[in-house]
Amino acid sequence: MTQPTILWLRRELRLRDNAALLAAVASGRPVVPVFVLDEDTPGAWAPGGASRWWLHDSLASLAADLATRGAPLVLRRGLFADELPQLVAETDAAEIHAGIPTEPWAREAIARLTRTLSVPLHLHRTATLFGGEEIRTQAGGPYGVFTPFSRACRANLTPARPHAVPAQIAAAPAPPSDRLEDWGLLPTRPDWAAGLRENWTPGEDGARRTLAAFTKNAIASYDKTRNFPGRPGTSALSPYLAFGEISAATAWYAASLAGEGRGVEIWQNELLWREFSAHLLWHNPALPEAPLRPEYAAMPWRKDPAGLAAWQRGQTGIPIVDAGMRQLWHTGWMHNRVRMIVASFLVKHLLLPWQDGEKWFWDTLVDADLASNSAQWQWVAGCGADAAPYFRIFNPVLQGWKFDPEGDYVARWVPELAQLPPKERQAPWEAPDMLLRSAGVVLGTTYPHPLVDLAAGRARALAALETVTASKA
Numbered sequence: 001m002t003q004p005t006i007l008w009l010r011r012e013l014r015l016r017d018n019a020a021l022l023a024a025v026a027s028g029r030p031v032v033p034v035f036v037l038d039e040d041t042p043g044a045w046a047p048g049g050a051s052r053w054w055l056h057d058s059l060a061s062l063a064a065d066l067a068t069r070g071a072p073l074v075l076r077r078g079l080f081a082d083e084l085p086q087l088v089a090e091t092d093a094a095e096i097h098a099g100i101p102t103e104p105w106a107r108e109a110i111a112r113l114t115r116t117l118s119v120p121l122h123l124h125r126t127a128t129l130f131g132g133e134e135i136r137t138q139a140g141g142p143y144g145v146f147t148p149f150s151r152a153c154r155a156n157l158t159p160a161r162p163h164a165v166p167a168q169i170a171a172a173p174a175p176p177s178d179r180l181e182d183w184g185l186l187p188t189r190p191d192w193a194a195g196l197r198e199n200w201t202p203g204e205d206g207a208r209r210t211l212a213a214f215t216k217n218a219i220a221s222y223d224k225t226r227n228f229p230g231r232p233g234t235s236a237l238s239p240y241l242a243f244g245e246i247s248a249a250t251a252w253y254a255a256s257l258a259g260e261g262r263g264v265e266i267w268q269n270e271l272l273w274r275e276f277s278a279h280l281l282w283h284n285p286a287l288p289e290a291p292l293r294p295e296y297a298a299m300p301w302r303k304d305p306a307g308l309a310a311w312q313r314g315q316t317g318i319p320i321v322d323a324g325m326r327q328l329w330h331t332g333w334m335h336n337r338v339r340m341i342v343a344s345f346l347v348k349h350l351l352l353p354w355q356d357g358e359k360w361f362w363d364t365l366v367d368a369d370l371a372s373n374s375a376q377w378q379w380v381a382g383c384g385a386d387a388a389p390y391f392r393i394f395n396p397v398l399q400g401w402k403f404d405p406e407g408d409y410v411a412r413w414v415p416e417l418a419q420l421p422p423k424e425r426q427a428p429w430e431a432p433d434m435l436l437r438s439a440g441v442v443l444g445t446t447y448p449h450p451l452v453d454l455a456a457g458r459a460r461a462l463a464a465l466e467t468v469t470a471s472k473a
């Protein structure tokens with residue numbers, strides 16, 4: 001009998017435009033599709049609660065898609081280093097095809113595995129448009145600034161065109177598989193995932209429908225609507241991209257087919273921000289933990305567990321911040337503009353370490369992605385590559401007035417302020433007593449007083465920055 005090939009799926013949970021699947025099928029061998037839940041390799045960033053919820057439904061959807069093609073998905077739990085050799089022995093596989101890992105811990109684990117496996121492990125680019133080594137500066141090094149990076153992407157390379165699903169996947173006899181239900185990926189008591197279920201349909205079909213709706217209805221005006229969290233102006237494709245339920249090339253080409261306007265150009269630029277984050281992580285494996293600008297290690301961060309908890313729960317008394325944090329808790333997602341506002345508030349007005357915010361996002365975002373999350377937190381905290389300077393401090397009230405001018409977003413997520421006029425809704429502590437009374441707002445009772453005076457918080461952050469500047473001098 002022909003020896004099978006193992007198709008090891010990790011973060012490319014799709015059949016369309018999947019280079020690892022195509023190569024496995026092209027080998028002419030029967031295919032054993034496998035997913036290994038490895039939460040134990042040292043240094044692994046185990047998926048957070050929201051990611052585990054997503055992963056459950058995503059694997060269920062993938063397994064169903066594979067089953068219709070006669071190739072059952074095999075589930076195993078354990079270290080990559082143990083499970084893959086075990087599967088090779090059980091199936092007598094001749095080789096393994098998989099996606100190139102992007103997370104530093106997985107890169108290390110897979111490099112070690114390659115040295116010990118008895119069969120070849122072929123790695124294919126599945127997560128991004130470009131490989132980690134493909135885009136180089138003229139001097140041959142990695143990029144640290146987005147604009148030249150994106151120019152190089154656009155000028156030098158044409159992303160590979162997406163491929164269709166192979167017409168047939170010849171399956172091999174399947175080795176024993178775990179049962180997905182036994183992995184405990186879904187929350188039980190309390191079941192906090194109702195809002196996630198209401199808002200998302202994980203899996204390849206959900207991804208395709210989301211992309212199709214966005215390119216049909218919203219991409220043309222993306223340049224004008226993308227900054228307004230109260231309107232449905234962005235694609236909400238991020239969790240599908242993060243889990244590889246749709247390829248970046250499929251998204252890129254669907255946008256190109258939608259037209260040539262400014263909306264398309266700016267949206268594709270966002271896909272390049274995703275590429276840039278992956279590029280930064282590829283070349284800076286410590287990105288999730290340590291500031292890229294080393295002098296920021298000297299930042300005198302505060303310790304304030306109560307302040308951190310208020311931020312996490314959307315109880316800071318700053319309406320747009322609380323709206324964002326409650327949207328995140330309820331839906332597992334937050335609008336990009338508001339991510340920037342809440343992150344800036346945490347690291348500047350509260351002077352709490354960006355890693356605390358990064359970890360909370362990691363646990364609560366359905367689109368949690370190691371590269372984008374850590375690169376963006378470093379960007380906001382001013383310590384990353386091409387970062388927003390730390391001294392530029394968002395005023396959350398002005399941000400609210402500008403990007404939520406009718407106050408719809410705050411009213412949706414902070415309903416206790418919905419009866420205030422739009423202007424006061426962003427800063428209830430400035431509203432006259434009479435107005436507060438008629439809107440049913442009692443500060444300190446129905447809605448918190450601000451956790452920090454915004455001017456004082458700003459001054460404290462700037463003073464802290466002096467320490468960093470002094471340590472560099």
Ligand SMILES: Cc1cc2nc3c(=O)[nH]c(=O)nc-3n(C[C@H](O)[C@H](O)[C@H](O)COP(=O)(O)OP(=O)(O)OC[C@H]3O[C@@H](n4cnc5c(N)ncnc54)[C@H](O)[C@@H]3O)c2cc1C
Nearest residue numbers: 234235236237238270271273274336339368369372373376
């Ligand atoms: C502090 C902070 C943390 C973040 N953490 C994550 C994360 O863990 N995972 C994640 O996918 N994005 C993260 N982002 C980036 C961005 O907020 C989300 O990608 C975006 O809000 C997703 O919504 P969308 O799919 O509607 O985006 P769209 O506006 O429709 O953009 C299309 C796609 O481009 C990519 N993209 C857009 N903006 C960015 C960006 N600034 N950086 C990198 N990629 C981008 C995403 O894949 C997104 O789906 C973070 C941003 C901030 C400020």
